[in-house]
Amino acid sequence: MKNPPHALAPAPGDVHAAADRIRPYARRTPLLDLEIDGRRVLLKLEYLQRGGSFKLRGALNAMLSMSPDDHVVAASGGNHGLAVATAASLLGRAATVYVPTTAPEAKARRIEAAGARLVRHGAAFAEAASAALDVAARPGHRFVHPYDDPAVIVGQGTVAAEIVADEPDVDTVVAAVGGGGLAAGTALAVAGRRVVAAEPEDCRCLHDALAAGKPVDSAVGSVASSATGASRVGEIAFDVLAAHDVTSVLVSDDEILQARDRLWEECRIAVEPAAAIAFAAWLAGRVPGKLPCLIVCGANADWVAR
Template sequence: MDGTAPLSVTLDDVRGAHKMLSGVARVTTMEGSRHLSSLVGAPVHLKCENLQRTGSFKIRGAYVRISGLRPEERAAGVVAASAGNHAQGVALAASLLGVHSTVFMPVGAPLPKVAATRDYGAEVRMTGTVVDETLHAAREYAEETGAVFIHPFDHPDVIAGQGTVGLEILEQCPEVRTVVVGIGGGGLAAGVAVAVKALRPEVRIVGVQAAGAAAYPPSLTAGRPVALDAVATMADGIMVGRPGDVPFALIRELVDDVVTVTEDQLSSALLLCLERAKLVVEPAGASSVAALLARPDAFEGPIVAVLSGGNVDPLLMQRILRHGMSAAGRYLSLRLLLTDRPGALATLLGVLSVVDANVTDISHVRTDPRLGLTEAEVELHLETKGPDHCAAVATALRDAGYTVLA
């Protein structure tokens, strides 16, 4: 930090937000993780914003932003655009403050998130198929009606509200040496960095982005926000194609490093949180844990990993868990050829039984132009016990004379 320009959000702003949020946002728990600590070789603590009201940290910034509106602005109502977490945060914050809220959500938004946003008191309008189209509709609505547009991350009040997570981290884990936090537009990471660096400048702040939506690395290289041509990741909570101007300036000044994680690492992190910490976390919320799994030797402890949200659609959760189990070697899918004769399938299943592989699904194709007259193709989906077991299953099948195609 060279101090050449004043920061748009200060520690005093975050402290003011903290007072404002008393009795509104929960002081979420911090849980130690023995499993992650053993993997990383240093104490790891999980800051559980997935247990926050509305299921994510977003209520913090939304409430502070709406609280700061003038009476005539409150009378005009507020409008927001979001696929889920920000929508719910704005809806609840507005309801608590007696302000009418309209939230635009994309047509494909998960039904539980749409229902929750309505339950928190917002008028929900389904518009567009991607968040960019939804944002455009929300801005048009603001211009037409005078409603105040509540940006999900690109406003100092929102960042100050999210920064209260940083104050809680220092209170709950005063010995912390590294804070790892996911980055989408950058509001949470910027706010946490403001609070932590002001009070403990030696603490290292590491931001995490999904590799398929990593706008910050090229933007930091360019020295300005750079928009990606396309974004694609299961972590919809951090699927943002361009950094916000306000958080970008803070992150460039205060955040020590920004790393990326793959889809496999995200799904493995979600699975780990569910199995080992008994915490339901969405892919974006688990990005900090994914970074620890990807680089277990890269962080000085004690480490605090922020679990930023837990709003995951059950159907998506099912797919992600299967993906995570596959990435962890807990699922094995393969195709193989066998001779088409009575008892051939039973013999194959006997081989799998010997190596203790549990069949979850099987497809048996006997008529296909690709197959010889006496051939059949079998597609298997198996539950396995890890990469070594997967290799042992494939070896046993080949040793038994089967041609493994994939």
């Protein structure tokens, strides 16, 4: 799923403009300052965002940048669709969200509950996206890309902008990667600080792209794939990440689930597996820096500990 040909490269100043634009609608989520295993770490509790994930920020910024009369169309494994549905409800706009038949029921029912029209189509995200793009080509309709749109990327970057504003001594920010929108927005927002992009070993589209020097197709298969299951990193997102010398690290599914369970045991934070990826990388010692901040990015699952 390619970005529009007219898309312009996002810039750091665009993140601050997006923050001003979405402020009336998005929550400013808190930082939690912890010591775990004798090490200090900050958690950005973005799972407390409206809609249950950071995705609301990008959806709001994209929708506030288009005509208010456009019927918004999205394709999603779940979180982006819920963000679009939530943003549409907040802004009083119509939205249709396509999801694959494999989308978690917890996410699908929340999309419908937010007021969007939900369409289940195809067994994989690519099939749902193709159907959504066909509908979005109709007059009066507009497609909101889940990660490879400049307005979406800079909207996601407002998460990191809040982090560095609230704790200027942060030297590393860790973001989980699906299609790369959150990590790219983070790189734009952190003003020279280190960015670590964390991915599951079996959903590693950014890692493979960095190795190849360009976006390439990558296998998808992880406990976190409903949220990080892009088979190819976004082209705009990749250009931003490559230009900012972002570090890529991988974590196993076992490490992700152990990190998710430990978030519950240590903090009573209940999140979906994708939101534990950054914490998993930090627990495994793959995150450098004296004061890192980990983005706990979403909680749209019917969660139970193992």
